[in-house]
Amino acid sequence: MAGSTDQRRDEVLRAIVADYIASQEPVGSKALLERHHLNVSSATIRNDMAVLESEGYIVQQHASSGRIPTEKGYRQFVDSIHDIKPLSTAERRAIVGFLEEGVDLEDVLRRSVQLLAQLTRQAAVVQLPTLKVSRVKHCEVVPLSPVRLLLVLITDTGRVDQRNVELEEPLDPEQVLQLRDLLNDALVGKTLTDASTSLAELPEHAPAELRTAALFAATTLIETLVDQPSDRLILAGTSNLTRISRDFPVGLPLLIEALEEQVVVLKLLANVPDLGNVSVLIGEENENEELHSASIVTTAYGSDGAALGGLGVVGPTFMDYPGTISKVSAVARYVSRVLSGE
Template identity: 80%
Template structure:
């Protein structure tokens, strides 16, 4: 890194990366002087480019061509992003109005990934909530008849489950009220795993007057909590990558296959940083070999400080990193606000 301790040389690298992202063409010293106020001679720029090349931050594809950034150069560029591109007013309005029209959590997430693909012109992916981290928000008990109940379980991730319970004895309004209080006492604020344990303990020592209702309801809810569906992903914008297929040296099909392989993408999104932070994986930093020609920008969404899932975009290594990071972060922030009911 010794060569990059020079502020000017860092600025030259930043200019090369920015110009290559904008043009997708090799960048020469003359172009740098014309487009950027570097206040030095062309000889100095050529010398700086030679040093950057020797240190592996840029590369010259042909003897007479300009330079293009390497993965190491992109990483240095990303690590020194101090200001993100602010979203335009129309972009902010589009995000808010589009997401607020969602009818439930899954619809909001589907909208978010479609919007992210449109805003970034990359492939976008979102993970449905990690149910292991979900907490029970409320349990509602509705009497459908003298021996039939409807249990409605609501989690903080927006999941709603309904289960019918058939009783072997009558239950009156006071019994329904007591049952509701007992179930909420056992479940409210707890994770699904914790809730299953609390329900089992409740069923071991229920009030005599509603003993059967408690046992049957607890058993039915435990089944509901344990029946956790496998993690699912929503993918959008894969067609965006076909516009730049030539920019994936190993071929676009391998990238598409990686995106369609749930396990691969879930592993990417399983390691998203804490809420409010964004991770960037460039080329070979991706664990999956099929993504070695791509970059992944991802973050988490959630509520009450808990990350419920990840979302992000996949595109070429020369993507607009400041703009992409800003848009991924903004969409995740608005999804979290919708989850929180703001």
């Protein structure tokens, strides 16, 4: 019997969470009975609600009002979501169509956060692939003047970084090509961290007349790219949070400030789960105090089975968890497909 009582209480809790997410109004026993076919008396429901309240899953704000879920209640609700709600065909088609129009990796990711912000009506964030995981595909050397070069580094994740190098001696067009070949021999196929060793040794192996240019080019690449992998973020939809500001009891300005501080969000996205899994942090489960009034749903995107970065949404603790989880996971899946060229 205990099992079925617990099961029913779980059902009552799920119904309270679902109703509160839908209406943001406290939920009473009468409304629960009318909306959900729980097949029990109102006395039983009231008793279940009293037990759920004593166990800290729901709370009563005012003597006469219904109950609202606590963070513990939301956590229980999220942990009991087993099946991800499938997206409608129209939603799927819109996502794929919009992402496939992306011209390069950064454009695809920019589109993915715009989409997530629109689909969930919350703030969305994505991290560009860190240079730690991407490998160098090619390094182009463009002479801007006889003593000034532009190095263009292209990685296998579609990321492009550009650096200027000032030289002491002018190089002729033939020497520029030689320098390009030297750099590509040192870089292609390696992650930047691995490439730093061969870059450091590059001047020794260069022909005498190219040694200084090779030293300047290698130093520029090591100092600006290897030592400071620029983790960049793209954020969309923070204005969605101001729209629901009345529902953030405190701390909306703090939350928006935290989102605009890259470090806070990068920390969040540094711990994204493996490809295909979704993480949900609710309220005070977030390390950062500024995020205590929010819930955060994140996952990873990648190509060929390797995670390249994280993406997710930030919204109120009463967000539509099943819907948000399915949208975050679908967008990540389609981004991964587009990146893998499927």
